[in-house]
Amino acid sequence: MRLDKFLADMGYGSRKEVKQLIKKGLVTVNGQVIKSDKAQVLETQDTVCFEGEPIVYQSQFYYLLNKPAGVISATVDSYEETVLDLFSEEAFREDLFPVGRLDKDTEGFLLITNDGGLAHQLLSPKKHVEKEYYAQVEGIMTAEDQKTFAKGIKLDGEWTLPAELQILNVDEEETRSEIKLILHEGKFHQVKRMVQAVGKEVVYLKRIRMGGLSLPDDLALGEYRELTPEELAKLQERG
Numbered sequence: 001m002r003l004d005k006f007l008a009d010m011g012y013g014s015r016k017e018v019k020q021l022i023k024k025g026l027v028t029v030n031g032q033v034i035k036s037d038k039a040q041v042l043e044t045q046d047t048v049c050f051e052g053e054p055i056v057y058q059s060q061f062y063y064l065l066n067k068p069a070g071v072i073s074a075t076v077d078s079y080e081e082t083v084l085d086l087f088s089e090e091a092f093r094e095d096l097f098p099v100g101r102l103d104k105d106t107e108g109f110l111l112i113t114n115d116g117g118l119a120h121q122l123l124s125p126k127k128h129v130e131k132e133y134y135a136q137v138e139g140i141m142t143a144e145d146q147k148t149f150a151k152g153i154k155l156d157g158e159w160t161l162p163a164e165l166q167i168l169n170v171d172e173e174e175t176r177s178e179i180k181l182i183l184h185e186g187k188f189h190q191v192k193r194m195v196q197a198v199g200k201e202v203v204y205l206k207r208i209r210m211g212g213l214s215l216p217d218d219l220a221l222g223e224y225r226e227l228t229p230e231e232l233a234k235l236q237e238r239g
Contacts, residue, residue, distance in 0.1 A: 001040065001041055001043050003036070003037055003039040003048070006043055006048060006057065009057070011090060012055075019037040022035060022036070022037045023037070027048065027050055028052075029048050029049075030046055031047070043057040060114060060115045061093065061096065061113060062113045062118075062226060062227040062232055063087075063091070063226055064109070064112075064213075064216070064224060064225060064226075064231070065086065065098075065109075065223075066215060066219045066222065066224070067102050067106070067107055067108055067109075067222075068221040068222045069106065069107055070104065071085070072104050073098045073100070073101035073110065074098070075096070075097050075098075083110060084096060084098075086222055086224065087112075091224075093114060096113065096114050097112070097114070099113060099118075099119045099123065100119075100122070100123055100186055106205045106206065107206040107207075108133075108205075109207040109214075109215040110207070111210065112224065118235065123186065128161070128185065129210065129211045131182070131183045131184075131210050132181070132207070133180065133181045133205060133206065133207050133208065134178070134205075135179050135191060135195070135205045136176065136177070136202070137177040137178070137179060137195055138176060138203050139176070139177065140170055140177055141165070141167050141177040141195075141198075142167075143167075145167075148197075149162070149163045149164070149165040149198075153198075155187065155194070155197065160187065160190065161184045161185050162184070165179060165181055166181070167179055176203075180208075210235070212234035213227075213231050213235050
């Protein structure tokens with residue numbers, strides 16, 4: 001790999017910017033100052049340092065974002081704030097993308113990565129990777145609704161896979177319910193449409209889990225962080 005590409009991949013600037021850093025003698029390879037941006041390096045074997053600090057090469061990145069409402073699950077948009085707009089200059093990469101989509105008004109668990117293989121595995125209908133949601137509902141959810149969800153619901157002529165509905169709380173006076181719902185697929189607006197199909201309305205929705213990985217309690221809305229190796233392994237178990 002060319003040295004300028006190595007540095008650009010690691011977020012040290014554009015290819016044009018890192019060429020200048022190299023020419024200034026700020027980069028060493030195996031202890032030797034290298035001033036040619038065309039110099040070849042073995043990204044997993046050579047020791048590359050910038051201003052004396054070693055750079056560990058990483059080709060794939062995995063971030064867990066607690067998506068806030070009002071932000072769209074896209075990489076770029078001319079009018080709306082996207083989930084990638086929440087990333088700092090240091091963390092932002094042009095090849096990052098969200099794995100699946102959460103509605104603009106939906107909060108919670110969203111994986112941001114550049115690993116297309118893992119994204120495909122997590123989203124593939126054949127894999128049936130679980131997605132768990134917490135929702136507040138206008139209306140009283142019932143045991144009959146649980147049975148209906150467990151059988152699957154016909155939405156626009158297509159049956160959903162069986163879903164697991166847990167009723168957490170029912171407020172008879174306010175006619176509101178709190179639920180958790182586990183899906184094994186990801187149809188368009190699926191949670192809202194399934195609840196609507198039994199005569200109620202979702203007024204707040206948050207995804208709290210994908211596969212074996214749950215949204216951490218200490219990750220505030222709008223915050224993101226890199227996955228730990230253990231967290232990544234939990235996702236890959238179903239990938």
